[in-house]
Amino acid sequence: MKRIFYTSVLALLVSFTSISQAILPTSWSFTTITLPTGWTESEANFYTASGNTPPAKKFDTTGDNLVINFSSNPGNLTYYLAGNSFSGGTFTVQESDLGAVWTTLHTHTAPPAGTYTLFTDIPLATTRYIRFIYTNKVSGNIGLDDVAIAQGAAGPAQEINVKQGSTTVLTGGTHIMSSPVSTMTPTVFTVENLGTVNTLNISSATISGPNAPDFSLASFPATVAAASTGSLTVNFTPAAAGTRLAVLTIASNDTDEASYVINLNGIGGNYATEPASQPTNMLFTNIKTYRLTGSFTPATGTDGYLVLRKKGSAITGIPADGTVYQRGDMVGDAQVVFSGNFNSFTPNNIVASETYHFAVFSYNGMGTYRNYKTTSPLASSVTTPATMMPPTYYSTISTSSPSFVTNLHDLVNPHFMQFYSNYGNLMVKNFAARDTTLDRRVVTCVYSGENKIYTEPFDFTANGYSREHTYCHSWMPTNPATALPEYNDYHHLFPTNQDDVNALRSNYPLGVVVTVQQTVLGAKYGQDANGKTVFEPRDENKGDAARAMFYETICYTGVSGNHWALPSNISTSIPYGQDQAILKQWHFNDLPDGYEIARNDYIDSLQDNRNPFIDSIDFVCFINFSNMTYDALACQASIDEMLNTGFIVYPNPAKDELSLHVDATTISLYEIIDIRGRVVMKGDVSNQILVKLNTDNLESGSYIVKAQTPYGIAQRSIVIQ
Numbered sequence: 001m002k003r004i005f006y007t008s009v010l011a012l013l014v015s016f017t018s019i020s021q022a023i024l025p026t027s028w029s030f031t032t033i034t035l036p037t038g039w040t041e042s043e044a045n046f047y048t049a050s051g052n053t054p055p056a057k058k059f060d061t062t063g064d065n066l067v068i069n070f071s072s073n074p075g076n077l078t079y080y081l082a083g084n085s086f087s088g089g090t091f092t093v094q095e096s097d098l099g100a101v102w103t104t105l106h107t108h109t110a111p112p113a114g115t116y117t118l119f120t121d122i123p124l125a126t127t128r129y130i131r132f133i134y135t136n137k138v139s140g141n142i143g144l145d146d147v148a149i150a151q152g153a154a155g156p157a158q159e160i161n162v163k164q165g166s167t168t169v170l171t172g173g174t175h176i177m178s179s180p181v182s183t184m185t186p187t188v189f190t191v192e193n194l195g196t197v198n199t200l201n202i203s204s205a206t207i208s209g210p211n212a213p214d215f216s217l218a219s220f221p222a223t224v225a226a227a228s229t230g231s232l233t234v235n236f237t238p239a240a241a242g243t244r245l246a247v248l249t250i251a252s253n254d255t256d257e258a259s260y261v262i263n264l265n266g267i268g269g270n271y272a273t274e275p276a277s278q279p280t281n282m283l284f285t286n287i288k289t290y291r292l293t294g295s296f297t298p299a300t301g302t303d304g305y306l307v308l309r310k311k312g313s314a315i316t317g318i319p320a321d322g323t324v325y326q327r328g329d330m331v332g333d334a335q336v337v338f339s340g341n342f343n344s345f346t347p348n349n350i351v352a353s354e355t356y357h358f359a360v361f362s363y364n365g366m367g368t369y370r371n372y373k374t375t376s377p378l379a380s381s382v383t384t385p386a387t388m389m390p391p392t393y394y395s396t397i398s399t400s401s402p403s404f405v406t407n408l409h410d411l412v413n414p415h416f417m418q419f420y421s422n423y424g425n426l427m428v429k430n431f432a433a434r435d436t437t438l439d440r441r442v443v444t445c446v447y448s449g450e451n452k453i454y455t456e457p458f459d460f461t462a463n464g465y466s467r468e469h470t471y472c473h474s475w476m477p478t479n480p481a482t483a484l485p486e487y488n489d490y491h492h493l494f495p496t497n498q499d500d501v502n503a504l505r506s507n508y509p510l511g512v513v514v515t516v517q518q519t520v521l522g523a524k525y526g527q528d529a530n531g532k533t534v535f536e537p538r539d540e541n542k543g544d545a546a547r548a549m550f551y552e553t554i555c556y557t558g559v560s561g562n563h564w565a566l567p568s569n570i571s572t573s574i575p576y577g578q579d580q581a582i583l584k585q586w587h588f589n590d591l592p593d594g595y596e597i598a599r600n601d602y603i604d605s606l607q608d609n610r611n612p613f614i615d616s617i618d619f620v621c622f623i624n625f626s627n628m629t630y631d632a633l634a635c636q637a638s639i640d641e642m643l644n645t646g647f648i649v650y651p652n653p654a655k656d657e658l659s660l661h662v663d664a665t666t667i668s669l670y671e672i673i674d675i676r677g678r679v680v681m682k683g684d685v686s687n688q689i690l691v692k693l694n695t696d697n698l699e700s701g702s703y704i705v706k707a708q709t710p711y712g713i714a715q716r717s718i719v720i721q
Contacts, residue, residue, distance in 0.1 A: 021071040021128075023168050027148035030057045033456035034439075038069045045425045048459040051145035052080040052116040055459050058425070059091065059142040065133040068149060069099065071170050072161075072194075073125040075150030079132075080118055081142065083111035084421075088138030093121055096129040105130075108142075116145055125152055156197035158226070160254040162262065163190045171260045176366055177236050178267040184237040186218060189262075191232050191250070193224040200224040201253045205232060207264070209246035214238050215264055220250070238268025242371075243364060265366070271321050272365025275302045275373040279343065279360050282380035289352035289388050290431060290598040290605075295344040296378055302362040304341040306372065308334035314381075315359040318374045324367060328435030334359065335435060349434035350384060351594035352601070357381040384594075388601035389615050397612075399622045405554070405630050408612055408619065413555045415609035417485040420493075423467045427490055428458045431602050446494035446544070447537040448501045448521040460498075468496035470545050471552035472507040475570065475578075477562035486556045490603045491611050492548040505535040507570060509578040510545060512536055532576050543590025546583035550620060551611040557628045566625045580625045587613070587620055588665075588711060589646065647714035649705055653721045660691040660707055662714050667691050669708035672718075675701065695720055 022038030030051070033044055042065045045058040057066060077093070093106040105121045123130065132144055162169050164187065169175050179185035193200035205220040214237055221230025238244050244266035249259055281297040294307070308315050308331055317332015319325060329336045337358070338345040350356070360378040365371050397407050418426065433441040433456075442453045446468065454463055470492045478484055496502040497520070504518060504525050511534030513524040522538025537545055549566065557564035568577035592600075592614045600614045612619050624631040648661045660667060666689055672681040680698060685691050691707070698720045706715045 021069050021170055024070050024072050024074060024149055024151040026068065026070060029053050029146050030055050039066070041066045044457070046457040047143050047421070048424045048457055049461040050143055053146055054461065055457055056116070056143040056145035059134040059144065062134055062137040065131055066144070068130045070128060070149060073152035074123045074127055075152045077121045077123055077130060077149050078118065079147040080116040080145040081108060081111050082116045083113050084141045084143060086111055086113065086140035086142060089140070090135040091142045092133050092135045094131040094133065095123045095127040096131070097126050099129040102131060111142060116143065154194050154196050157195050158198040158200040158254055159194035160200055160250070160252050160257055160260050161192040161194050162250070162260060163192065169262050171257055174263040174265050176265045176267065176369065178369065179236050179238055181238050181241050181268045184235050187234045187236065189232040189234070191221055191224055191230045193226055193228055195226050197226050199226060202250060204251045206249050207246050208249065211244040211266065212246045214244045214266060215246045234264065236266050238266055241269040242271070242273030244268055267365065267369045271371035272369045274371045275299055275362035275364050278362050278373055278376055279305060279378045282358065282378055284382040287382060287384060288601065289384050290350055290602040291346065292350055292382060292384065293344060293346045294358060296360055298343045299362045303364045304339065305343065306336065306361045306363060307338040307345050308359045309337045309347055310334040310357045311354055314357050314379065319361055319372045321371050322368050324370055326439035328437050328439055330437070350598065352384055352597040353386045353594050355381055355383045387597055388604065389610065393610065394612070394616065399618065402630055404622055405628060409554050409557060412609045412612060413559065415607045417488055418490055418606050420467060420482065420488045423490065423493060424458050424460060426606060427493070428495060429456070431599060432495055433458065443495050445497045445501055446541050447496055447505065448523040449538045449540065450497055450521055464498050466496050466498040466502050467493045468502050470494060470548040474507045475567050477564060486552065489552065489555065490607060492552045508533055508535045508574060509570065510535055510537065511579060511582050539590065542586035543592070544596055546587040547611055547613040549578070549583060550613045550625060553625055553628060554612070554623070563628065565628045568626060584620055587617065591617060643709060643712055643714035647707060647716050649716045649718055653719035654695055655721050656694065656696050658693045658695050658718065660693070660705065661689065662707055662709050665709045665711060667707045667709060671706045673704045673706070
């Protein structure tokens with residue numbers, strides 16, 4: 001067993017979390033994002049659909065590493081390794097006794113390409129750390145899977161190990177016990193001698209610390225024969241309710257653990273001692289449309305903090321004592337962002353132009369003994385920006401210029417290319433995923449609205465999802481190539497249910513389904529008004545899908561001599577194309593919301609380019625996407641159709657009251673005109689969504705009602721009875 005040094009008993013009592021060493025044997029197949037005890041990593045990246053048993057850990061930059069710290073002499077180290085386009089670099093497996101000086105155990109300069117291959121290395125008996133590290137990246141990445149360290153064979157020398165029940169309590173670790181106030185409850189520890197020849201001699205067992213009188217030693221073994229065990233009993237009689245702390249020290253002739261130290265965390269009654277204070281001084285930094293970080297000044301004498309979040313208004317929910325909440329759980333009207341002993345947090349599911357309220361509660365105790373301070377939590381709020389678009393980003397773009405299409409293309413291309421295989425790590429984990437109960441995540445199918453709940457890391461294959469090309473891959477002039485920016489561009493890639501939704505869409509154009517053949521939640525498949533087979537996404541995605549397609553055409557048209565446009569004839573089996581009028585209508589009906597704006601900003605941070613049709617909704621009016629030419633009137637017809645189709649007047653016929661509504665926009669002025677062309681009613685209604693008019697004074701007959709919107713005038717015939 002490894003020796004752990006401590007400067008004082010007081011240092012032992014500062015924290016009662018378990019020591020971060022793995023107990024051998026230890027293994028991990030990377031099936032969860034939560035690392036086993038004793039395992040640490042520089043970053044959590046995964047090949048979600050690859051590995052000996054998918055997913056596999058991904059090393060993609062110089063310095064990426066995985067470290068395992070364990071508590072006893074190791075046996076064989078086994079792991080599966082593969083290279084992904086790897087060339088010229090070095091991946092190293094290292095060992096260390098104290099984690100400071102590293103010795104090479106295995107150097108990989110030519111890992112198997114694509115196929116995960118088993119390797120076995122033999123660490124020294126004195127090794128207590130193993131490190132996998134991408135020592136030098138030239139090109140390509142490394143996949144690592146199914147890492148395991150066996151327990152080393154026992155030696156002849158005496159070796160102490162202590163268990164409570166079947167669980168090893170490492171030296172420097174903590175054991176929690178409880179008892180009613182003034183009632184004695186015994187706890188029996190098993191003292192093991194792991195040596196095969198020599199006897200373990202125990203010279204003393206003592207209890208010290210601030211509440212030592214509450215603990216007493218009933219018995220301990222003076223000797224433990226080789227490969228045998230003895231019992232050590234601690235009686236706990238709490239003098240008061242709450243947390244009672246002490247330290248058990250076992251002195252023996254173990255050569256590297258002469259003092260075996262166990263922190264005793266006693267609970268008198270039901271709960272730990274309630275914290276005396278809450279944290280202070282909430283500070284928000286790195287505030288973006290898609291991310292923010294919160295931090296605070298810790299409270300004294302506190303084991304940890306529970307951070308809650310709510311959109312739009314102050315938090316009223318309070319945590320319940322004895323309950324350990326996980327990220328994503330609900331506490332009253334708020335959701336758990338973080339629970340632990342750090343004083344900073346980075347919540348997910350952040351969008352533009354939103355106010356987020358946070359409340360932080362101190363707590364003491366572990367598990368069912370947890371006690372929250374529920375009065376006067378630290379509360380604060382922060383509002384995210386409306387956009388991260390640089391103020392001068394479009395300063396060189398003019399919609400009145402005949403070169404508008406070329407200028408817009410040159411602004412967004414070239415850009416930094418991300419990789420299709422990184423979409424799960426970058427887009428799903430860092431943006432699209434949001435918390436749900438039991439420390440799980442949920443991602444939404446962009447077309448249907450299905451909410452897929454999963455445990456990290458997100459595995460596309462295991463969850464039946466794909467990275468959907470909204471502008472179909474088969475439509476691209478460069479099809480079937482997959483290593484080009486247009487295939488990998490995150491601006492038009494979205495998570496989608498593969499079998500139920502993405503396969504249904506196939507490479508059909510998007511359109512309005514009139515004759516429904518199949519539905520999946522909000523998505524439809526069938527024939528449009530002209531009898532053509534089309535796919536219709538849920539309403540919340542229609543504008544987003546249109547803008548993703550528009551982006552793909554403007555970004556890549558002309559690159560390498562390829563002409564990009566919305567296809568007019570998709571294939572021999574689909575002898576028709578994508579109707580741009582439908583997309584432009586969806587674009588105006590479903591304007592960019594806070595989520596889409598934040599997504600655009602986040603992708604800009606990755607690719608260094610933006611979707612201009614999210615930043616300026618008017619740009620589509622100057623492009624004919626069927627041939628990618630400049631046309632100042634390209635979308636006026638679809639705008640007029642949208643206005644008149646979306647202009648709802650009710651009741652019609654009307655008597656005393658008439659309501660006006662134009663879908664997805666506002667009304668600034670209205671007029672009612674009689675059959676002689678006279679304006680009989682008009683008014684300025686200051687950009688209302690719903691306008692209600694009193695028509696008592698109008699004579700019976702036919703009229704025309706007009707509504708002024710930001711996109712033009714909508715009109716409808718009405719009858720007054």
